[in-house]
Amino acid sequence: MTRRDLIIAGASAAAVLLVGGGVVAAVWPSSDSPTPSADSSIPSVPPAPTITSLEPTGPSSDSPSDTPSSSSSPENEEEEEGNGKRKPEDAPLLADAPAPGKGPLPSSSPVSCPAATVTVSDTNGLTEALKNAAPGTSIALSDGKYAGKFVAEASGTAEQPVWLCGGAGAVLDGENIKGGYVFHLKKAKYWRLVGFTVTNGQKGVMADTTVGTVVQALTVHDIGDEAIHLRSNSTDNVVRDNTISKTGLRREKFGEGVYIGSAVSNWCTSNDCKPDRSDRNVVRDNKISQTTSEAVDIKEGTTGGLLEGNTFDGSALSGADSWVDVKGNNWLIKGNTGTKSTTDGFQTHQILKGWGDHNLFTGNTAAVDGPGFGFALRPTEANVVACDNKVTGAGEGLSNIPCR
Numbered sequence: 001m002t003r004r005d006l007i008i009a010g011a012s013a014a015a016v017l018l019v020g021g022g023v024v025a026a027v028w029p030s031s032d033s034p035t036p037s038a039d040s041s042i043p044s045v046p047p048a049p050t051i052t053s054l055e056p057t058g059p060s061s062d063s064p065s066d067t068p069s070s071s072s073s074p075e076n077e078e079e080e081e082g083n084g085k086r087k088p089e090d091a092p093l094l095a096d097a098p099a100p101g102k103g104p105l106p107s108s109s110p111v112s113c114p115a116a117t118v119t120v121s122d123t124n125g126l127t128e129a130l131k132n133a134a135p136g137t138s139i140a141l142s143d144g145k146y147a148g149k150f151v152a153e154a155s156g157t158a159e160q161p162v163w164l165c166g167g168a169g170a171v172l173d174g175e176n177i178k179g180g181y182v183f184h185l186k187k188a189k190y191w192r193l194v195g196f197t198v199t200n201g202q203k204g205v206m207a208d209t210t211v212g213t214v215v216q217a218l219t220v221h222d223i224g225d226e227a228i229h230l231r232s233n234s235t236d237n238v239v240r241d242n243t244i245s246k247t248g249l250r251r252e253k254f255g256e257g258v259y260i261g262s263a264v265s266n267w268c269t270s271n272d273c274k275p276d277r278s279d280r281n282v283v284r285d286n287k288i289s290q291t292t293s294e295a296v297d298i299k300e301g302t303t304g305g306l307l308e309g310n311t312f313d314g315s316a317l318s319g320a321d322s323w324v325d326v327k328g329n330n331w332l333i334k335g336n337t338g339t340k341s342t343t344d345g346f347q348t349h350q351i352l353k354g355w356g357d358h359n360l361f362t363g364n365t366a367a368v369d370g371p372g373f374g375f376a377l378r379p380t381e382a383n384v385v386a387c388d389n390k391v392t393g394a395g396e397g398l399s400n401i402p403c404r
Contacts, residue, residue: 086268086273088273089267089275091275091300091352094303094304097303097304099358100331101334103330105236105305105306106237106238108282108284110216110241111214113195114163116138116140117136118139118140119139120140122146123146127148127150130150130152130164133152133154133162135156135162135190137162138165140166141165142166142170143169143170144169144170145171145173146171146172147175149174149180149182149184150182151181151186152186152188153186155188155189156191157190158190160190161192162188162192163192164192164193165194167195167196168196168219170195170197171199172197174199174200175200176200176202177200177224177250178202178224178250180201181201181204182201182205183205185208185210185213187208188210189209189211190211191213191214192213193214193215197219197221198221199221199222201223202224202225203224204220204227204228204229204247205227205228205229206231208234209234210234211235212236213234213237214237215238215239216241216242218243219242220243220244221243221245222246222249223247224248225250225251225255226255226256226257226297227244227247227258227291228259229258229260230260231259231261231262231276232262233271233278234281236280238281238284239282239283239286240282240284242287244288244291246290248291248292252319253320254293255293255319256296256320257291257312258283258296259297259299260278260328261301263299263300264300264351276299276301277301278299278301280305281302282308283296283306283308283310284306284307285308285309286310288311288313290316291316291317292317292318292319293319293320294320294322294325295314295323296310296325297320297325298326298328298331299351300351300352300355301352306332308334308335309334311336311337312336312337313340314340314342315340317340318342320342321372322344322346323346324338324347325349326346326347326349326356327348327350327351329354329358329359331359332360333359333362334361335364337367338364339369341366341368341370341372342370343371344368344373344375344376345370345374346375347377348381349378350379356383359383360383361375361384361386362384362388364389364390365391366390366391368391368392368394368395373398373400374389374399376396376400377399378400380401383401385399385402389403
């Protein structure tokens with residue numbers, strides 16, 4: 001765990017309705033939402049606690065400092081540095097949150113691009129198409145280089161998403177790993193980003209407050225910090241079948257492959273000091289290699305996601321000590337395969353009291369080739385490591401807790 005993980009503060013519930021300090025209801029999708037894949041034979045996780053009063057788990061000297069920026073997602077902020085004299089609001093746990101693999105999740109079936117409504121072949125054409133996008137728009141990228149930073153602000157609908165499709169030869173090139181997002185979903189909901197390449201930016205694909213979006217089969221490489229990031233209450237999205245490599249070229253400790261949520265130290269920077277409830281996201285079947293930090297980093301404040309079927313190669317790890325770090329709650333981590341880590345394969349950490357808890361690790365394969373554990377849960381809390389996980393080359397063995 002890096003220094004940024006020790007910056008502690010409180011957080012507030014965007015998905016919980018509070019009246020007079022009491023919990024009225026937790027906000028979840030309707031009952032007809034699809035459920036995730038889950039094997040009924042895997043161990044159950046102890047019931048999640050009810051709402052509790054959260055306190056930082058580290059020294060107060062580690063709390064954020066300096067002045068905050070606005071909540072408009074600044075493009076040149078240094079992720080995890082934590083700036084702001086304001087303190088993040090409290091982040092109560094979600095009341096009666098479903099156990100891992102038991103709650104509603106978006107459908108994660110592959111999507112297929114429809115016929116194009118507009119075809120583009122250069123930067124100006126793409127910029128104009130994004131500006132004019134509306135529900136049902138399908139933008140086709142011709143092969144070629146698209147130099148610049150691209151922003152989508154229009155939203156689709158659940159029935160008529162907006163599509164941006166291309167082959168790997170259609171390359172969005174941000175031209176500079178030291179600043180900006182190559183592609184930014186700026187409060188744009190219901191998008192389908194499919195097939196193209198993203199490279200040469202401080203951050204690859206940044207999604208702020210997106211809902212119902214699919215990021216599928218992209219090639220994301222040579223990025224200054226993280227490759228794909230869902231944050232600022234981005235919920236019910238799918239990140240699948242992407243090939244991610246060569247991150248952290250600007251700052252090694254910020255070089256994650258897929259990043260869900262935000263560190264509490266950044267809630268005032270990216271989410272107006274409110275907790276980042278990036279809940280019920282699915283990350284599956286991605287190939288992630290040559291990342292300097294975690295292949296997947298799941299932050300405090302996030303609840304009820306699925307991490308399944310991904311492959312991790314940690315041979316380039318230098319800013320982190322595991323492939324996966326789970327600081328959220330009620331995540332199912334299932335059927336992933338990792339090779340080569342500097343210390344552990346999978347970790348949990350508790351950055352805020354009550355978080356990093358009630359997560360289930362099952363059916364994973366960890367060829368650690370390192371001095372630590374296959375699964376290092378700190379503290380153990382109510383997290384569960386199933387006995388069907390396979391671990392080799394871990395100096396400390398399967399886990400620091402008994403498997404079930």
